[in-house]
Amino acid sequence: MKIDVYYAIMDIISQFGTRNSLKHASVTFPEVDPKTLGSLYAQYYQRRFKKIHFRHTYPDKMEQYYRKYCAKAKKDPSRTLIVRMAEEADIPPCFLAKIIVECYLMQTEYDMEPPPKAAVMQILKDTTRLNDPVMALQVDTCIIADEDYGPYVDTVKHTVGHEYEALLKQDLKExxxxxxxxxxxxxxxxxxxxxxxxxxxxxxxxxxxxxxxxxxxxxxxxxxxxxxxxxxxxxxxxxxxxx
Structure with missing residues (x-):
């Protein structure tokens, strides 16, 4: 890809800032493979989130998210609650779900101490471990809805990486x-x-x-x-x- 095309595509992606940017980029550059556009967006998203990640992980900020969730969940226990809260905060749904799960575990199982990361990740990978069934369903919805962050995305990346390694070895053998x-x-x-x-x-x-x-x-x-x-x-x- 020529560097001027790359910069033009990144301008479109940064202008819209969401996956909707891929539709505009594909219209402007129909010759570019959709998988390439998707990879460019994924890199943009990861780098953008990496820059703002720290703002949302201060203990006070995490507690604020959790209190807001608890207040809303009493009135609105629908499965999309955390997804909508994440959209309002402009952060990945799985990231907000992770914060809420961490705060929940801290208050219910770890005597107000931060839970081990492994415990949080186990729940994100298997929400049946969560004692709150409503929260479990809401976290599940985040995992399914999030195309850019979370355990499903990590699994897809890992699988694709292995696929490309296998293709490389196959080409060398041929x-x-x-x-x-x-x-x-x-x-x-x-x-x-x-x-x-x-x-x-x-x-x-x-x-x-x-x-x-x-x-x-x-x-x-x-x-x-x-x-x-x-x-x-x-x-x-x-x-x-x-x-």
Missing amino acids: ANIAFQDENDLRAKGYDKTPDTILDVPIAVDGFVVNWIESKASFGDEESHQGYLRDQYWSYWNRKLEQR
Whole structure:
């Protein structure tokens, strides 16, 4: 994708700020794959939320959300209550559900102490663990409704990532390119490994390729900088070599 097209698409996404922006972007750029547009929006959403996340996790703010929820739930126990509250606060439904569950556990099971993160995540993954059936249904609704945050989204990302890794290995095998994967490298004692390291380097567009990392997301400049810092330089510095 040309950089000017990328910036134009991101302008549209940031202008609307919701998934509705994808409809406008697809009309303006019909040649761009809808999956690519979806990936761009996902990155925009994650970065935007990362910047404002801290504002909503102060104890006083969390308590405020919980008190508001309890007051509303007495009059409106409908399953969409937390979703609507999240829309009003402009935060992901699953994030608000997580706050409410955490405050609920703190007051009912943990003697006003913050519950372990694992306990909260177990409930988000299995709401039958929640003793309040009305809240459980409302949290379930948040998980189903939230397209950008939460356990379902994490599962989809994880699944897609594995799918792309499998496709990479399949392509290499069909091209008769010998390689070692993460399992092979970890067996040799490496902790951080690329998805595949080639037994014999290949040349692509004049560049020597020693290893290939599969990413099921759009690779913009900020993403690449993060991958370089967290992953790629460790591959380079340690000079992984296949034997």
